[in-house]
Amino acid sequence: MQKRQYIFIWLMIVLFYLSFKIIQFEYKKHTISWYIKKQKVIIKEISDYLVESDETLKYINTKAFKNKILKSENWMKMKWEDVIVLTSEKIYKKFSWKTIVKTPHFEEEKKKNSITSWMTNYEKWVYFILKKDIR
Numbered sequence: 001m002q003k004r005q006y007i008f009i010w011l012m013i014v015l016f017y018l019s020f021k022i023i024q025f026e027y028k029k030h031t032i033s034w035y036i037k038k039q040k041v042i043i044k045e046i047s048d049y050l051v052e053s054d055e056t057l058k059y060i061n062t063k064a065f066k067n068k069i070l071k072s073e074n075w076m077k078m079k080w081e082d083v084i085v086l087t088s089e090k091i092y093k094k095f096s097w098k099t100i101v102k103t104p105h106f107e108e109e110k111k112k113n114s115i116t117s118w119m120t121n122y123e124k125w126v127y128f129i130l131k132k133d134i135r
Contacts, residue, residue: 115127115133
């Protein structure tokens with residue numbers, strides 16, 4: 001009877017150990033598959049960016065684009081010429097410069113800091129202590 005109990009306990013320990021190893025293996029498998037999916041998404045984003053960059057470089061290296069830039073900067077433009085660039089809206093949006101959007105919070109901070117932002121340390125001390133602007 002005693003021997004059977006030891007065998008049973010030993011089998012339970014082996015069972016728990018094997019179940020622990022199975023759970024550990026499944027967890028590692030799950031984390032690796034998640035990492036692979038994440039890397040695939042990153043690779044796709046990079047490849048899309050590279051294709052877009054390649055198209056941009058091809059467009060920039062064309063003679064028409066260089067001519068347009070030179071004329072718009074008045075290097076090749078004659079006195080009587082007006083430079084008009086006809087393009088589709090998609091290409092215009094793709095190659096036009098993007099403007100910086102300023103938030104109202106940014107403007108508030110700029111107004112708050114604009115008084116002392118260009119002062120030297122001495123001028124700031126005089127301004128804060130004596131409330132005089134000596135710029």
